[in-house]
Amino acid sequence: MIAKTSVGRSFKGCCQYNMEKVELGKGQVLLSQGVRDYDLKGMVADFTRQAMLNPELSRSVWHTAVSFDPQDEARLLQEPQLIEQVATDYLKGMGLDQSQYVVIQHYDTAHTHFHIIANRVANDGHTVSDSHNFSRSEKLLRAMEQQHRLTLMKEQGYRLGIEHLPQADRYRLEMRNDVRQSLELSTTSNELRANLAQRGIELIVNRDKAGQARGVSFERVSQDENGEALRVAFKGSKLHQNLGLGQIQQELGLNAHKRALELSQQRELAKAQELTISPQNEEKQLKRGRGLSM
Structure with a gap:
């Protein structure tokens, strides 16, 4: 699996991009917590309201896109619940499970992938750290590949070679x-x-x-x-x-x-x-x- 993470200031643009996929039938909401996942304006308002618990944090938007290896496509079709399990494990592993989030799967590419939009201001007001998020994410992905018997990253590099x-x-x-x-x-x-x-x-x-x-x-x-x-x-x-x-x-x-x-x-x-x-x-x-x- 491959993950790309960014942090930002505005929930509106990130939420709008992903919710438009859902509205166009090119995506679906897999998981959510603490936000209205059926309405764009309501979702943005929910995220923004909780972010005000920590107004000194200027970059409160957490956005991660997680992509599965093409070799896992056949299995994911047979076990669609595995996608939700991976998303749940990723949220917990990165410390996002105690905050607001929405997970949206996209259907507009040949490979399975989902997006996580989360609030770095947790439910109790503390800040979810983005320190070393790349190395933490990579370590977590490798562990999940082993746990769920997904294609290992080293195999992906091997195939490219x-x-x-x-x-x-x-x-x-x-x-x-x-x-x-x-x-x-x-x-x-x-x-x-x-x-x-x-x-x-x-x-x-x-x-x-x-x-x-x-x-x-x-x-x-x-x-x-x-x-x-x-x-x-x-x-x-x-x-x-x-x-x-x-x-x-x-x-x-x-x-x-x-x-x-x-x-x-x-x-x-x-x-x-x-x-x-x-x-x-x-x-x-x-x-x-x-x-x-x-």
Whole structure:
């Protein structure tokens, strides 16, 4: 995801631009708090009234546009609620959830994006800081990409770097990258299939005449340069020497062992915390018992 943030002095221009999209059917209000999200004049008046709680703050308008990576479009169509969840998490992460805001999604571009208009004067009158907003925003976006399994920013840069390659090579490198990312998140073959499916990839086990597994292939339906559907398939070993059947099974086993170890450590930590708390509870119970005897 990419976010562009600015702070300004007037709510009118920012609200008008976004509400006009809604009125023209090119956008919709996703979320709002503390403002009349159905009326431009009312919205501006609500924002302006609260800004007067802190008249010394000259730049009270917070505006952020958040854009999703084109590779996430198919998933966003299936899970439209994810857009609202990302917006909610962003508001909270940037400290805007305790103030007035409106979130408006636009439909006038090929990629999904939404705009946040918020008041830097919070509901209790304190100022929402815009200090280091770029670095804070970037850190938050990277965390949300991981949390919601959205396309990572490093993958976006990776794709831009291979656009000049021939189509067949580009498909191969893109699929290799997607398979690796899916494998990192998986501990079983079923988990791997599910993670690959989220990226539009099908895992196929290649078997010999006796039914023995001899290798794996990966397939997805892409589009050629003319927009026509195109079936793309590669053997795992052709994607990378570490993506053959045996290597994949080995990495799944290592991932499962690592996850089991992490769960064991978490359980041990929970037990240690219980042992720490228990003597304190026993002491409290003894004190209560002495109090009753009196």
